Amino acid sequence: MSPxxxxxxRSSSAVLQAEFSPDExxxxxxxxxxxxxxxxxxxxxxxPEIPPHLAEPRGAFTTIYHAGELRGCVGYVVAVVPLxxxxxxxxxxxxxxxxRFSPVTPDEVPHIEVxxxxxxxxxxxxxxxxxxxxxxLVVTLGMRRGLLLPQVPSEHGWDxxxxxxxxxxxxxxxxxxxxxxxxxxxxxAEVFGDRDVx
Numbered sequence: 133m134s135p136x137x138x139x140x141x142r143s144s145s146a147v148l149q150a151e152f153s154p155d156e157x158x159x160x161x162x163x164x165x166x167x168x169x170x171x172x173x174x175x176x177x178x179x180p181e182i183p184p185h186l187a188e189p190r191g192a193f194t195t196i197y198h199a200g201e202l203r204g205c206v207g208y209v210v211a212v213v214p215l216x217x218x219x220x221x222x223x224x225x226x227x228x229x230x231x232r233f234s235p236v237t238p239d240e241v242p243h244i245e246v247x248x249x250x251x252x253x254x255x256x257x258x259x260x261x262x263x264x265x266x267x268x269l270v271v272t273l274g275m276r277r278g279l280l281l282p283q284v285p286s287e288h289g290w291d292x293x294x295x296x297x298x299x300x301x302x303x304x305x306x307x308x309x310x311x312x313x314x315x316x317x318x319x320x321a322e323v324f325g326d327r328d329v330x
Contacts, residue, residue, distance in 0.1 A: 151322055152250065156186060158329050163216050164194055164223035164246045171224035172236050182216050190215040191251035191319075193281065194222040196236070196244050203244065204230035209270060209279055209319075211253065219248060247325035249281055257318040259310060262292050268321055269299045273314040278303025282321050 152160070159180065170177035192215060193207025204226035208218050223246065227236040236244065254270060262269065268282040278299050285295040297307040300314065310316055 167220040167223040187214040193249040249321040254317040267318040
């Protein structure tokens with residue numbers, strides 16, 4: 133799954149109720165930073181002790197910034213591995229494998245800012261149930277699939293129909309595909325970053 137091109141919000145405004153404690157957030161951010169450092173500097177990654185909650189399979193996106201500018205964003209929509217591993221893998225990939233950017237350099241590593249978006253499971257949803265600021269969307273038709281995070285429509289001032297159309301556009305589908313056979317799934321995301329735990 134390609135990362136969304138829109139910059140995720142750097143706050144927790146999309147969160148209705150926090151699932152992760154401050155300590156859990158700090159631990160996941162530490163895992164992300166350690167994964168970036170180990171990947172860029174080509175050294176082995178070791179994990180701290182991980183509590184059971186963070187070992188549950190979850191999807192997540194890791195977005196990284198340098199000097200206030202987007203530097204990479206990669207995520208897993210489907211929960212295929214434990215959350216801490218998802219964070220580690222997506223953080224490393226955001227630093228090294230996002231094709232929109234050159235790989236992060238060792239000099240940049242200490243200055244990288246991380247924002248995590250932890251996703252709920254995907255659930256089918258009808259267009260009239262979509263809530264701006266709460267739901268992220270996945271639209272699928274045939275082999276094409278597009279995803280936009282919950283904070284994206286709020287950032288752009290989109291209404292529900294525009295959000296649905298732009299998610300279709302992200303998938304490379306006609307803007308009205310959501311009205312003509314595309315599958316619509318929703319998720320929520322808990323968004324937090326380095327600035328939220330300092």
